[in-house]
Amino acid sequence: MENVRKRMDMELVSCNRRLQKLINRSTFKYCTTYSENLNAVTLEKKIINFCKPIYIGLAVLDISKSLMYDYHYNVMQKHYGDKIELMYTDTDSLVYYIQTNDFYEDLKNNNNLLERMDTSNLPENHPCYIAERKKIPGLFSDETDGLVMTEFCALRSKSYAYILNGKEKIKAKGIRKHVVKNHMTFSDHKKCLFEEKGENKRENVSIRSFNHQLTTIRTNKITYNNYDDKRVVLEDKVHTVAHGHYSLKKDELEDDWPELDEEGHNWTGEEKGLMRLLLRE
Structure with missing residues (x-):
């Protein structure tokens, strides 16, 4: 959704007198010089017309969360119990590890699972294929098109890799396609996750335009980074829990204010816990 606060007025000026007038205005933002007699003056708008309902973006995200939580807890987890594990989730997608003989056989024999799925992308001879549900909002589709995902490795949000039908698939937001295709592998994802290499950088080459002058830029961008600030990663590097x-909580209290455990203080365990709580407040 467009943010109307960022809208600007721009005027191309070739007259020095007109340029000085625009620069003296209170709404003056900046000036870009293209040549000795051509300048582009950017001005902030005096009046902002809030014609874009930006709150729709918030509403859509909240509704999406409700739909995702309902599907996860009331459909998938309710059916499979402790035989299902959520490995990765995004705004509109879920990656599951399911311990079952045949997931599509489960779909075929359980209407509570099949009625929430859009199976129009499966082969026409597939027993779960239903063409009438194509692109219906609120239904989930199988992004693997009926193939089996054998391995999955996620480093953080928007950065993961998996092996599908023997072929590596890598998703890395913000990284050029040629870097993803030629320089990133599934094994490197696993090394970054388990061997604590931190972050790895690759050279990106891009063509940018500055003041209508094309320039080739070489930049080093982070390709692998195992630091995930959205979740708390446990010691096994596989499982995570939410913040808070x-x-x-118990480990956090023990780590705070270690001076309470120094020699010379006759604190009981209950007194130490109470003192830590008071200090945290």
């Missing part, structure tokens, strides 16, 4: 999870 109850299992973390």
Whole structure:
């Protein structure tokens, strides 16, 4: 959704007198010089017309979360119980590890699963194929087109790799396609995750335009980074918990203010816990 606050007025000026007038205005933002007698003056708008309902973006994200949570807890987890594990999630997608003989056989034999799926992308001879549900909002589709995902490795949001039908598939937001295709591998994802290499950089080559002058730029961009600030990664590097999870609170209290455990203080365990709580407040 467009942010109307960012709208600007721009005027091309070739007259020095007109240029000086625009620069003296209170709405003057900046000036770009193209030549001795041509300048582009950028001005902020005096009046902003809020004609774009930006709150729709917030509403859509909240509705999406409700739909995703309902599908995860009331459909998938309710059906599979402890035989299903959520490996990765995004705004509109879920990656599951399911312990079952045949997921599509489960779809075929359970209407509560099949009625929430859009199976129009499966082969026409597939037993779960239903063409009438194509692109219906609110239904989930199988992005693997019926193939089997054998391995999956996610480093952080928008950065993961998996092996599908023996072929590597890599998703890395913000990285050039030729870098993803020629320089990134699934094994490198696993090394970054488990061997604590931190971050790895690759050279990106791009053509940019500055003041209508084309320039070739070489930049080093992070391709692998195992730091995930959206979740708390546990010691096994596989499982994560949410920030503020109850299992973390005890460890956090023990790590804060270690001077309470120094020699010379006759604190009981209950007194130490109470003192830490008071200090945190």
